[in-house]
Amino acid sequence: MPEILKEYDLRGVQGAEIFRDLTPGLKLLLDDGAIGSIVINPADGCYIVLDFTDSPAEAGRSGEEEIVYFEEVVGVVA
Amino acid sequence: MDLSVRTSKGDKFLRSFIDSEKGTVNRELYINQDVFEQEMEQIYRRCWLFLGHESQLRNPGDFFVSRMGTEEVLVVRDRKDQKIRAFLNSCRHRGEKVCRYDQGNSLIFTCPFHAWTYDTSGRLVGAAGQNSPQGYAGDLKKEDWGLTEVAQFTNYYGTLWATWDKDAPSFEDYLGPFAESVRYMCEGSDGVDNGLEVFTPFQKWRVPTNWKVPAFTSSRDPEHGAMTHRSVNAAAIGPMRELQGGDRSRKRQLIENITYVCGDHNLGHGGAWTKYLAPGIAEYVDGWYEDGVDDYFREMHVKKMEKYKDRIVPPQGHDAGHFCVFPNFIMDAWRWRIWHPHEVGVVERWSLFGVDKDAPKHVKDAVRHYVMRYNGPSGATESDDMENWNYVYPASRGAVAREWDYNFANGLGHGFQEDGAPGALVFNGNRSEEAHRARFSRWLAFMEAESWDDLYPIKSDANHRLW
Amino acid sequence: MTDLQRPKSEVRNDFLLQHQAAQFLYREARLLDERRLSDWLELLAEDLHYFMPLRRNIKYGDWHLEYSDPETEISYFDEDKSILTGRVRQIETGVHWAEEPVSRFEHIISNVEVTDQIGDEIYVNSKFYTYQNRLADEVQVFCGRRYDVLRRDEVTDFKIVKRKILIAQNVLLAKVINTFF
Numbered sequence A: 001m002p003e004i005l006k007e008y009d010l011r012g013v014q015g016a017e018i019f020r021d022l023t024p025g026l027k028l029l030l031d032d033g034a035i036g037s038i039v040i041n042p043a044d045g046c047y048i049v050l051d052f053t054d055s056p057a058e059a060g061r062s063g064e065e066e067i068v069y070f071e072e073v074v075g076v077v078a
Numbered sequence B: 001m002d003l004s005v006r007t008s009k010g011d012k013f014l015r016s017f018i019d020s021e022k023g024t025v026n027r028e029l030y031i032n033q034d035v036f037e038q039e040m041e042q043i044y045r046r047c048w049l050f051l052g053h054e055s056q057l058r059n060p061g062d063f064f065v066s067r068m069g070t071e072e073v074l075v076v077r078d079r080k081d082q083k084i085r086a087f088l089n090s091c092r093h094r095g096e097k098v099c100r101y102d103q104g105n106s107l108i109f110t111c112p113f114h115a116w117t118y119d120t121s122g123r124l125v126g127a128a129g130q131n132s133p134q135g136y137a138g139d140l141k142k143e144d145w146g147l148t149e150v151a152q153f154t155n156y157y158g159t160l161w162a163t164w165d166k167d168a169p170s171f172e173d174y175l176g177p178f179a180e181s182v183r184y185m186c187e188g189s190d191g192v193d194n195g196l197e198v199f200t201p202f203q204k205w206r207v208p209t210n211w212k213v214p215a216f217t218s219s220r221d222p223e224h225g226a227m228t229h230r231s232v233n234a235a236a237i238g239p240m241r242e243l244q245g246g247d248r249s250r251k252r253q254l255i256e257n258i259t260y261v262c263g264d265h266n267l268g269h270g271g272a273w274t275k276y277l278a279p280g281i282a283e284y285v286d287g288w289y290e291d292g293v294d295d296y297f298r299e300m301h302v303k304k305m306e307k308y309k310d311r312i313v314p315p316q317g318h319d320a321g322h323f324c325v326f327p328n329f330i331m332d333a334w335r336w337r338i339w340h341p342h343e344v345g346v347v348e349r350w351s352l353f354g355v356d357k358d359a360p361k362h363v364k365d366a367v368r369h370y371v372m373r374y375n376g377p378s379g380a381t382e383s384d385d386m387e388n389w390n391y392v393y394p395a396s397r398g399a400v401a402r403e404w405d406y407n408f409a410n411g412l413g414h415g416f417q418e419d420g421a422p423g424a425l426v427f428n429g430n431r432s433e434e435a436h437r438a439r440f441s442r443w444l445a446f447m448e449a450e451s452w453d454d455l456y457p458i459k460s461d462a463n464h465r466l467w
Numbered sequence C: 001m002t003d004l005q006r007p008k009s010e011v012r013n014d015f016l017l018q019h020q021a022a023q024f025l026y027r028e029a030r031l032l033d034e035r036r037l038s039d040w041l042e043l044l045a046e047d048l049h050y051f052m053p054l055r056r057n058i059k060y061g062d063w064h065l066e067y068s069d070p071e072t073e074i075s076y077f078d079e080d081k082s083i084l085t086g087r088v089r090q091i092e093t094g095v096h097w098a099e100e101p102v103s104r105f106e107h108i109i110s111n112v113e114v115t116d117q118i119g120d121e122i123y124v125n126s127k128f129y130t131y132q133n134r135l136a137d138e139v140q141v142f143c144g145r146r147y148d149v150l151r152r153d154e155v156t157d158f159k160i161v162k163r164k165i166l167i168a169q170n171v172l173l174a175k176v177i178n179t180f181f
C-alpha cells in the first residue's frame, strides 16, 4: 500500500478546493487500487484526467487516459 | 393538415384567423397559449435558427450558451477535432441545466446534480457511481448517453446556425434568394468574405410581448419609423453625431436603384430589397465623427469597389439591409437582432454587432460606441420600439380586444412577381407590408405541415402564398 | 476594488466630507425624480465617463470575466456627457414614447461610503434601488452599486467625473432603461 500524502486532505473541509488545485504530475490512488498521474485538472473540483501507464495491470486501467470522479480518489501518493 | 387550436370560444381552425382578402390577421394568433405551444413544435423544432458567431469560439474548448426558441443550447469548439457543435443544454440523466456559465473555455461540462460529465464533443465521459459495484457496476453505456446534438449545423461565412430537424433543407436552400445577402452582410468592409467578428457580450433583455410582434413585423416596417422614432434626432446618436441624425441612404443613392419591400411567401424571409441597376459600389461617403475612422473605412472601401466593379451588389448591399430570416432573426447590415420566445407574452432579445476582424482599435471603438448608444434597452432609437411592441400585447389580450383583427393590408394587391423567378418572391412598394404578409404565408405553412415534405423547398412545387 | 479595506482614517473620520458626499448624491437622485433633467446635467463634469457594464454568469473566482470591459466590449452605457445630454434632449421632446407619458421614478440611494480623497477628487461608493412605475401598472426595479469619482465644485458642491454602475442582473429584466443611475 503506497503512502498517502497527508498534506493533501481530499476528504476534509477544504477537500473540494484542494482537489480543484491539484497540479499535473501528482499521483493519485483510486479506490480500486489503481494509481494514475494527473494529466490535466479541469479545475471544476469534481473530475480529473489521469494517465494509468504505471498502474497495476489488474486494475484494468493500464496505459489509458481516463477521466476520474473525485469520489473514486483515495488520496495523493508519493 | 387543417390545424385547429383551443380558444376561449372553442376549437378553431388556424386558417380561419387569417383573412387573405382583407389582409388581416386575428389577434388570437398573438395571445393564445395553444398557438404558442404549437409554434414551438411546428416552427422552432424545424427551422434553421441563429446561434452566434465563430469569433466567439476561437480556441479549442471555447463555448457559449445560446438559445433555440425557449430552450438553451451549448455551442462548443471541440478540443480534439476543433469542430463547432451545438447541444441541448439539458443533462441526459435527469434534465438539469448542464452548463451554467454564459461563455468560457472548458475541458468538460459537469452536471451539478449527479456529476454526469460530457466532453467538448458532447460525449458522456463520466458519472457518479460509474465504476461502483454497488451502483451502475459498469452497465452505464456512455456512448448512448451523450448530450442531445442538433440535427444539422452550419457555419455560414462565420455565422452559426442549427436546426433540430434532420429533414430540413440545407441552410443555403433555406435562405433561397436571401443567401447572397447574408453572405454579403458577413463581408468585411473591404469586401472579403467572413471578414467580421462580433462584439461580446451581447445585450440581452426581456420584452413583455409576443415574439411575432417584433420578429415578424419589424423588418421591414417603413411606416413606424417617422412616428415611433419621432424623438431620436434630438439625441444626435448617429455615427456623425449630428443633430439631424446621420443619413446612410446617401451612399446607396449613388448607384441607380429601385427600392422595394419584398417578401418570399414560400420561405418567409423578407424586408427591404434594393434592386441595383448598375454594377459596382459607389465612392465612399464620410460618415464618422471620430478621428481616423473614415480614413480606415475609405481605404477598405477601395478594395471592396474593386471586388464589385463588374458585379451587381446583392439587394442588401450598400447598407440597404434590414430583412428577417424566418422566423426570428433580423439582419440590418452588421447589426443582427435575434428574438427568442420565452412564453406567449414574453420574448428575449439579443443584439450582436459585427466589426471588421482586423480593424484597428480606434475603428472598433467608434463602431462599438455607436451601437451602444443606438441599440438595445439603453439605445436612444430602439427604446421607443420596445415601448410600442410591449403595449401591443396587453392591449390586444382582452375578451373584446382579441376578437379584432390586425391590419396587414398595406400594399395588398399591388405585389408582383418577376417573370420566371423561382418560388414566391413578391415585390411591392417600399412602404408596403409585403414582408409581413410573406411571414404569415410561411407561418401557416409550417403550422399546418406534417413534416418538411409538405414545405418548400423540399416540396419544390409548393406555393405557400396566402395573399 | 478596495471596498473590504478601510478607507484611510482622514477620510473615514471626516464626517463633514461623508455628509457632503451623501447630500450631493441624494440631491442628484431627487433631481432625477423631480424630472429636472437639465439641472441633473449640471452635476456632470465635462470629462465624465459614465459606464454601466453587462454582467456575465461566471465561475467563482473568475472575477475578471464578470463585467464587460470598457476598452473592448459592449455595455449598457459607456459614454460621455454629450451623449447623456442627447438622451435628455430626447426625453424633453415629449415624443420619446419609452418615457412618454413620463414614468414615476424613485431613486433610493444608500450605503454611501467615501473611500478616498486625492486632490480635489473624492471616491464615493453607493447603492441604488430605483423603482419605476409607469402607465397603469408597469413596474420595474433596478438595483445595484455605483463607484463614483466626484470633483469639488464651487457651484454644485461636486461634479461627477466617473461613474461605474453595476446592476444586479444578467439578462436585463426591464425592456428599456430610460432613466439614469
Ligand code: FES
Pocket (backbone or CB within 6 Å): B091, B092, B093, B094, B095, B096, B111, B112, B113, B114, B115, B116
Ligand atoms: S441530472 Fe445531470 S447528473 Fe443527474
Ligand SMILES: [Fe+2]
Pocket (backbone or CB within 6 Å): B224, B225, B228, B229, B382, B385
Ligand atoms: Fe424601430
